[in-house]
Structure formats: structure tokens, C-alpha cells
Amino acid sequence: MGKAKFKPADDVKPEVEEAEEVEEQRDGGEVAEEEEEEKEKSFEELGLDPRLIRALSKKGIEKPTPIQQTAIPYILEGKDVVARAKTGSGKTLAYLLPLLQKLFSDSGRKKKPAPCAFVLVPSRELCQQVYTEVSWLIELCRVQIKAVQLTSSMPVSDMRNALAGLPEILVTTPACIPKCFADGVLDPAAISESLEILVLDEADLLLSYGYEDNLRSVTSIVPRRCQCLLMSATTSSDVEKLKKLILHNPVVLTLQEGSDKEEPVPSNVQQFWISCSAQDKLLHILALLKLEVVQKKVLIFINTIDMGFKLKLFLEKFGIKTAILNGELPQNSRLHILEQFNAGLFDYLIATDDNNQTKEKEEVKGDDNKDNKKNKRRFKPKLDAEFGVVRGIDFKKVHTVINYDMPQSVTGYIHRIGRTGRAYSSGSSVSLVSPGEMEGFEEIKSFLAGEEDKDSDIITPFPLLTENAVESLRYRAEDVAKSVTKISIRESRAQDLRNEIINSEKLKSHFEANPRDLDLLKHDKLLSKTAPSPHLRDIPEYLVDPKTQEASKMVKLARAAMGNSRRSGGGNNTKKKRSRKGGDPLKTFNANGSKRGRGGGGVGQKKDGKGSSDGSANKKQKTV
Numbered sequence: 001m002g003k004a005k006f007k008p009a010d011d012v013k014p015e016v017e018e019a020e021e022v023e024e025q026r027d028g029g030e031v032a033e034e035e036e037e038e039k040e041k042s043f044e045e046l047g048l049d050p051r052l053i054r055a056l057s058k059k060g061i062e063k064p065t066p067i068q069q070t071a072i073p074y075i076l077e078g079k080d081v082v083a084r085a086k087t088g089s090g091k092t093l094a095y096l097l098p099l100l101q102k103l104f105s106d107s108g109r110k111k112k113p114a115p116c117a118f119v120l121v122p123s124r125e126l127c128q129q130v131y132t133e134v135s136w137l138i139e140l141c142r143v144q145i146k147a148v149q150l151t152s153s154m155p156v157s158d159m160r161n162a163l164a165g166l167p168e169i170l171v172t173t174p175a176c177i178p179k180c181f182a183d184g185v186l187d188p189a190a191i192s193e194s195l196e197i198l199v200l201d202e203a204d205l206l207l208s209y210g211y212e213d214n215l216r217s218v219t220s221i222v223p224r225r226c227q228c229l230l231m232s233a234t235t236s237s238d239v240e241k242l243k244k245l246i247l248h249n250p251v252v253l254t255l256q257e258g259s260d261k262e263e264p265v266p267s268n269v270q271q272f273w274i275s276c277s278a279q280d281k282l283l284h285i286l287a288l289l290k291l292e293v294v295q296k297k298v299l300i301f302i303n304t305i306d307m308g309f310k311l312k313l314f315l316e317k318f319g320i321k322t323a324i325l326n327g328e329l330p331q332n333s334r335l336h337i338l339e340q341f342n343a344g345l346f347d348y349l350i351a352t353d354d355n356n357q358t359k360e361k362e363e364v365k366g367d368d369n370k371d372n373k374k375n376k377r378r379f380k381p382k383l384d385a386e387f388g389v390v391r392g393i394d395f396k397k398v399h400t401v402i403n404y405d406m407p408q409s410v411t412g413y414i415h416r417i418g419r420t421g422r423a424y425s426s427g428s429s430v431s432l433v434s435p436g437e438m439e440g441f442e443e444i445k446s447f448l449a450g451e452e453d454k455d456s457d458i459i460t461p462f463p464l465l466t467e468n469a470v471e472s473l474r475y476r477a478e479d480v481a482k483s484v485t486k487i488s489i490r491e492s493r494a495q496d497l498r499n500e501i502i503n504s505e506k507l508k509s510h511f512e513a514n515p516r517d518l519d520l521l522k523h524d525k526l527l528s529k530t531a532p533s534p535h536l537r538d539i540p541e542y543l544v545d546p547k548t549q550e551a552s553k554m555v556k557l558a559r560a561a562m563g564n565s566r567r568s569g570g571g572n573n574t575k576k577k578r579s580r581k582g583g584d585p586l587k588t589f590n591a592n593g594s595k596r597g598r599g600g601g602g603v604g605q606k607k608d609g610k611g612s613s614d615g616s617a618n619k620k621q622k623t624v
């Protein structure tokens, strides 16, 4: 999309050509590095409006996270801020709360011709998420502020209607703004006049999603007085580029955790791995899920859409129901799947990593198999360029992330793992690593360990699955895997798409009538033509290794305990965290017999990650 055809206002911010100048100013800026010893502050002490504090309290959020404690005062002061804090650390509220507070004080004034706050996010899913977050805050605060979300796929008439009520806040993707200019829905001159706050959320992803040109056309109309905020989970050259492009002399907040070493993955996420051949991945995931040695809810990442369907069909035969999320599904369905998963309507979600969309697109184009031609003509699978499931989406109460396929970059790994252990909750991840993925895995490990600490084991072998337990399922798994053919995968993919297109139409009208409601359209329904046979659905006890059986019992007990003691949201304190940890068998148990809580000393430590325990599951926990 090209640049807007208009002359920018005199006081607009410099574009990238003038970035050197901005960089110098930035160097003169204030750099705040948060130390753990600093006294914790309450929302009141941060100077937040009582209406916002009450709204947070109604949602069970009582105490600010570290990034909120640090960023909110600077944003309230009006400073440009670059905030880098790990995934799940509460960055959204860190900017939304002060943004709303600033608008509260303006609320009596005359309406502006265009929204005065823009929040730009990389994907539609994130648009929806941020919009939902800001909407409940506005509703609970009972203020006359209006927020809207716009995405490129919306009809122009819908965009016009959304903007007709002169909203103060616009949540959108960078691609949508030039489209709005081109369609005459937004007026660049009005934006230059009105814009007061610009937020670039998930800034580390905005450029990698290919939004550079779009962002340039936006920045060319950002007035100099506009406060700019840049939120990111990782540091990258893209973030630096954006910083130069948009910000003025910003405060740079890099949140470190206790020690002097930066850890990009929250320490309340226990990271494990299992070494297995590519063919044995189905067997291992079956063992993990069927023997119930991982906590639900589980988010499983794969790299291609076909692999997702293969996995779904395979697990179905064993009576394990899963739902699928990928960029080829209609947007309404995707949003609904996310909503249902977050609401706890199903436990297993198989998600395609958005990194691989280009590859998939090529695969779809290049595949001219006759069997599929008919379906393709009818369904025209098209991947959504603004789809992003891994990055930034706030999956609720995910306990385990499984990398069935390893991600293709360290950043990809960090963002995937960050879907669990959000805010003050804990979680774990299990990566299935085949020999072909070992090199990438070593890179991830050494990145996470950092320069000085290369040998430390941040990702440890998964302790709760014995080799015997896995082997006892081999015959069944291999037999069933053979029945999941390429043709059945293709048919299921087409059928799922067909179902979801129908769902999507129903959902469209449903969402219009009940924007906050959930209906009962099921996304985890069976795709295979035959129902799972009873002998596969229930694994007989004699087949299960006693140690794994014991581990499974503990996982279930821990789950029940967590379910009973779970309070909503915030009031999080170390006490609560400690009791959870005590109940989490991944932190207190290993399948080879030692049940000692910490250190697991004396247990044979296998570094190859194969089945057996190393006791290192009892990884040191730190406070986020």
C-alpha cells in the first residue's frame, strides 16, 4: 500500500531519513533499568485514577506487574516510552491504563475530528484482544469514551459506521490505516490535528509482519506533540528501527529479573524437552496426552497446516478431541475458537505457527494434485496476512505449551513459550526435538543460557515419561498413524474449512447480535469418518508403566488442587505462588523414583532428553 497523498502538517515527526537526529536525542534520553529490590508499588501509588483501580479490582487485578509499576508513571508524565518486558508480563495494561486516564481528563472537551489515540498491533486477533481489554475498562469505569477496532477485511461501510460516533481510541493494524485513507474513511489531516497518543504494541513483530511501508505512511502524519509508546517482548533491530522512526527522546525501560542476566522467557515457565525421531513424535505426543502427564489446557504448535490435521486425526482415534487454529480459517471462526479455548470449552488446541505462512502459501499454490483440485476450487484456501496466533495472543490458563515441531527461530520459541505462564500464573513447555531439529534447538538453548552461562540447562529433559511408558503405546500408535493418510488429511482440511465457513457466517450474525456472547458451535468436533474404537480410547492399565501412572495421578491431583484453589486474576502473592509450585508434580516429582522437591540430586541425569528423568525439573523459581 502506498503513502497517503497529502502534504504532512508542519509539525510532523521526522521520517527515517532524519533518524540520525532522533537517535542522538534518544541517546540523551533517560534509561531506566528496573531493579528487583525497588519497592513494589500499588496502583494507587502509581497515581492511577480510582475508577481504573476499581475496574481492575472487579477483574481481580489488585497489584501492578513490574512493567506496569515502571511504565505507568512515565506514560502519565507524557514521556515517549520504549518498554521491553517478557511475554505475558502485562504490557497491554501498562499502556492502556495511563492512556485511558489521559483521556478521562479530556472527556468533557469537544469531540475531535479523528481518534486521539491509536493502538497499532500486528494481527487481527490482537486487535480483537486489545479492543476487548479496553472495552471492559471503559465499561467498568463508566466513562464517555469510545473505542473501535478496524481491520483491513472490514467493508468500507462498516468502517465508516464505526468511525461515525467519533471514537477517541482506534485499535487497528498498520495495514488498515492506509486503506482507510484510500477509501476516504480516515482523513490524514484530521489525524494530524487530533492524534495525541500512538502505541505500537508487539513492536518487535510489526516490521516482521511486513508493515514497514504502512508504518511510514502513518508516521508521516504523526504530529510532533504526539506521545509515542513502543511495547515489545524482545529486542531486535526492528525495534531499534521503529524507535528511530517514531520516538522522540524516549525513556527506555528494559525490565530485568533479579539477577544481572536477562531472561527472555518468564521464570515461572518450566521448559522441558524430549529427544525423539521425527516419526516417533506422534507416539510421544500420544504418551504425553493419553497418559496425562502434562497439565491441561494444552497448546500444541506445529509448523504446517497439514501436520495439524494429521495430528488431529491421529489423536481423535484415541478419543482425544482437539481444535485447530490456522491462518486459512475465516476470521470469525478464529476469534471464536480463541474465545472458546479461553473459556475452557476444550482442552487441546493445535495451532499453526504464523512464521510458516509463506511456505504454506507456496505449498497450496504448488500442489496440483487432482484429488484436491475440486476442493481447492470451491474453498480457495487463502492465508490471512494479518493472522497471528503465536505472537501476543493472551491464551487464558494454558498450562502446557508443546512444540510438536520446533519453531524456526529463537524469537519464535520465546513467543510460543510465552503463551503459558502469563502474568503471575505458572506453566510448562515440552519440546519434541528430532535429530534434524537439534541444531536449532542448541541455538535456542545457548541463547537462553546467555553468553556467560553456556552450559546451564534452562531446558531440561522431560521427567515424567519413562521409556517403558512410551514403548507400551508404540504398537497402537504406529498402527493408527498408518491409517492417517495424505488423502484423509486433505479431505479433513477441506471439510474443516467448509464447516468453519458455514460457522463463520452464523458467527457473523451472532457476533453482531451478541458481541460478548459465546454460542455452542463446536470447533473440536471429530473429522474422521469412523468413531474411535473403544480399545484405543481407553489404554488398559497393564500397558502403562507404574512410574508414569504415578506421575499421571500426581498431575491430576495437582490439577484438582489448582482448580479448587484458583482465585480469579490478580491478588497474586508469593505465598500463593509457593503453594501452587508445591502442588505441581513437574516441580516435585521425577519418574525414576526420587520425589525430592529441590535439586533432585543423585538421580542419573541424562542430557539427551530421552524419557527418563534428570531431576532437574526442580528448576529454581524466581519472581517475575
Ligand SMILES: Nc1ncnc2c1ncn2[C@@H]1O[C@H](COP(=O)(O)OP(=O)(O)OP(=O)(O)O)[C@@H](O)[C@H]1O
Pocket (backbone or CB within 6 Å): 061, 062, 063, 064, 065, 068, 085, 086, 087, 088, 089, 090, 091, 092, 093, 232, 233, 391, 392, 393, 394, 418, 422, 423, 424, 569, 570, 572
Ligand atoms: N497486574 C496484573 N495482575 C494480574 N494479571 C494481570 C495483570 N496485568 C495483566 N494481567 C493479565 O496477564 C495476562 C498477560 O498480559 P498481556 O497480554 O498484557 O501480556 P504481554 O506482556 O502483552 O504479553 P505478550 O508479549 O505475550 O503479548 C493477561 O491475561 C492480563 O489480563
